[in-house]
Amino acid sequence: xxxxxxxxxxxxxxxxxxxxxxxxxxxxxxxxxxxxxxxxxxxxxxxxxxxxxxxxxxxxxxxxxxxxxxxxxxxxxxxxxxxxxxxxxxxxxxxxxxxxxxxxxxxxxxxxxxxxxxxxxxxxxxxxxxxxxxxxxxxxxxxxxxxxxxxxxxxxxxxxxxxxxxxxxxxxxxxxxxxxxxxxxxxxxxxxxxxxxxxxxxxxxxxxxxxxxxxxxxxxxxxxxxxxxxxxxxxxxxxxxxxxxxxxxxxxxxxxxxxxxxxxxxxxxxxxxxxxxxxxxxxxxxxxxxxxxxxxxxxxxxxxxxxxxxxxxxxxxxx
Amino acid sequence: xxxxxxxxxxxxxxxxxxxxxxxxxxxxxxxxxxxxxxxxxxxxxxxxxxxxxxxxxxxxxxxxxxxxxxxxxxxxxxxxxxxxxxxxxxxxxxxxxxxxxxxxxxxxxxxxxxxxxxxxxxxxxxxxxxxxxxxxxxxxxxxxxxxxxxxxxxxxxxxxxxxxxxxxxxxxxxxxxxxxxxxxxxxxxxxxxxxxxxxxxxxxxxxxxxxxxxxxxxxxxxxxxxxxxxxxxxxxxxxxxxxxxxxxxxxxxxxxxxxxxxxxxxxxxxxxxxxxxxxxxxxxxxxxxxxxxxxxxxxxxxxxxxxxxxxxxxxxxxx
Numbered sequence: 001x002x003x004x005x006x007x008x009x010x011x012x013x014x015x016x017x018x019x020x021x022x023x024x025x026x027x028x029x030x031x032x033x034x035x036x037x038x039x040x041x042x043x044x045x046x047x048x049x050x051x052x053x054x055x056x057x058x059x060x061x062x063x064x065x066x067x068x069x070x071x072x073x074x075x076x077x078x079x080x081x082x083x084x085x086x087x088x089x090x091x092x093x094x095x096x097x098x099x100x101x102x103x104x105x106x107x108x109x110x111x112x113x114x115x116x117x118x119x120x121x122x123x124x125x126x127x128x129x130x131x132x133x134x135x136x137x138x139x140x141x142x143x144x145x146x147x148x149x150x151x152x153x154x155x156x157x158x159x160x161x162x163x164x165x166x167x168x169x170x171x172x173x174x175x176x177x178x179x180x181x182x183x184x185x186x187x188x189x190x191x192x193x194x195x196x197x198x199x200x201x202x203x204x205x206x207x208x209x210x211x212x213x214x215x216x217x218x219x220x221x222x223x224x225x226x227x228x229x230x231x232x233x234x235x236x237x238x239x240x241x242x243x244x245x246x247x248x249x250x251x252x253x254x255x256x257x258x259x260x261x262x263x264x265x266x267x268x269x270x271x272x273x274x275x276x277x278x279x280x281x282x283x284x285x286x287x288x289x290x291x292x293x294x295x296x297x298x299x300x301x302x303x304x305x306x307x308x309x310x311x312x313x314x315x316x317x318x319x
Numbered sequence: 320x321x322x323x324x325x326x327x328x329x330x331x332x333x334x335x336x337x338x339x340x341x342x343x344x345x346x347x348x349x350x351x352x353x354x355x356x357x358x359x360x361x362x363x364x365x366x367x368x369x370x371x372x373x374x375x376x377x378x379x380x381x382x383x384x385x386x387x388x389x390x391x392x393x394x395x396x397x398x399x400x401x402x403x404x405x406x407x408x409x410x411x412x413x414x415x416x417x418x419x420x421x422x423x424x425x426x427x428x429x430x431x432x433x434x435x436x437x438x439x440x441x442x443x444x445x446x447x448x449x450x451x452x453x454x455x456x457x458x459x460x461x462x463x464x465x466x467x468x469x470x471x472x473x474x475x476x477x478x479x480x481x482x483x484x485x486x487x488x489x490x491x492x493x494x495x496x497x498x499x500x501x502x503x504x505x506x507x508x509x510x511x512x513x514x515x516x517x518x519x520x521x522x523x524x525x526x527x528x529x530x531x532x533x534x535x536x537x538x539x540x541x542x543x544x545x546x547x548x549x550x551x552x553x554x555x556x557x558x559x560x561x562x563x564x565x566x567x568x569x570x571x572x573x574x575x576x577x578x579x580x581x582x583x584x585x586x587x588x589x590x591x592x593x594x595x596x597x598x599x600x601x602x603x604x605x606x607x608x609x610x611x612x613x614x615x616x617x618x619x620x621x622x623x624x625x626x627x628x629x630x631x632x633x634x635x636x637x638x
Contacts, residue, residue: 049426050369050433080401086423090448092430100419104405107368111411114369129409 012194016207018073020200021063022296026306033133037190042138043146043210044157051106065130095163139211142181166241170248183214191220199228204261227268230255234274256281331513335360335526337392339519340382341615345625352452356509361457362465362529363476370425384449414482458530461500485560489567502533510539515632518547523580546587549574553593575600
């Protein structure tokens, strides 16, 4: 890759948690910081002990700050868990493992929100403190919550995902907060000034779905070049419940089904080399398909996949 | 002291922070657990990051649980400060040094209060977890806040005490929340069933003053045997701003002035051996005076002072 190959490009990346954070990190290694805006799902945010916890925003922020815990993908590397262990002894819920340093993020954010800041403001302040120079935006400053419909009834997302370890059988999803929730002004401005949008390898139902469900977002993303990176490799999700969700919804767990969720929105799809046999099925959705190594184990793989994604937009979608 | 000398006695101890906690700990070493009720000031409670922090309640609780930090007198021995250090880096207030384990207490309490528990309920739950068998009661479940009137204007107590390190010059005090705040039912019941009340060596203005200011408390305490242990030794407060407050209010910093605050309430006053020359002045308030070693450096000194106090009530006040 020529140095500065993408220096004139403005990219909006739509991201959920760990997978999204990794590709955002790859993009951050290539693009000038001021040219990358990562718009993050907030529909899995929740309240714990009165604190506003934003798992996806924090995962992206910690990842871009270079302090994310490598092994787990969430929280801060080397964090301690003294407070949550003490909470467990007090009989208080400890299923969401808040680290001691991580807790400071939630305490500060909650305080700022109480003082009248928007989540966008609070995120900007946090990013400044963590010296993240890229723009990280919550997709909305309004209430938006994924409700997972399961055989045990409706569950809030973290209740399903962390407390119940995504064991309940999924029947469907809906979003609380729609249609009142609006994309933030900052998000809409970023889409307007972007050259292209990258849909990171995040869960299409519970990570990118909520972002795309905000009024007007789908149309704005579709109006320019947009590509998605597959969240499924060889039938499996790299992390999280996506493969299980597909099966419980009576669908195949495959890149094809993931791609199907983005019809009408994207023009290109990055398919993992393992799944090359499914290429034609995805092309049948009207997408151009690029074969790539989509597993992002280390920083270099993140950077390489980001570069592949940008080149695909620049060259592959022109035809 | 004969074993079981006070086994048939029910005592209510009124306590503020560190001094009160030490004497309460002494009493706890002597009395059957079910016979000791420690009623604690809440007028220095405050909100930090949306959490309800109760410094005096926690100091008494941690002290009776045997986990209080010995050196500082507040917080938990061996606690770490990862969260507050991270908060400082985020530009959030860090003047109140919340330890990581201590923070769990505030998080759990705040959650229970939000769920509808009274502060009395929440304190009982915390005491159960910390295996404190004595009864620790907040003096009220209602809002009660000490406002310190200073040359820099009115300050909430912790703002004056911790953030400003009691540097502003005190002009007076008032309580926010009166006359609406009522003593809790549990507090009134404890007074009704107690044989005597002990006013611990706490600040008469900002620790015991708020407890005694609650409607009806003064009269109930005065109706039975009540003694106070001097919070001033040789003109100095063992800890905290009391001596400075007396001087700024144009009064002498002495045990005599401390005793003066309890006229009409107590019958006996425990004066430190250093201050024996002031005995007659205090007797002039109509109090019986007992000379004792009132400094409580270690557990044995706490126990001895508690025993002296109880014997004084049993024998000294009869005449």
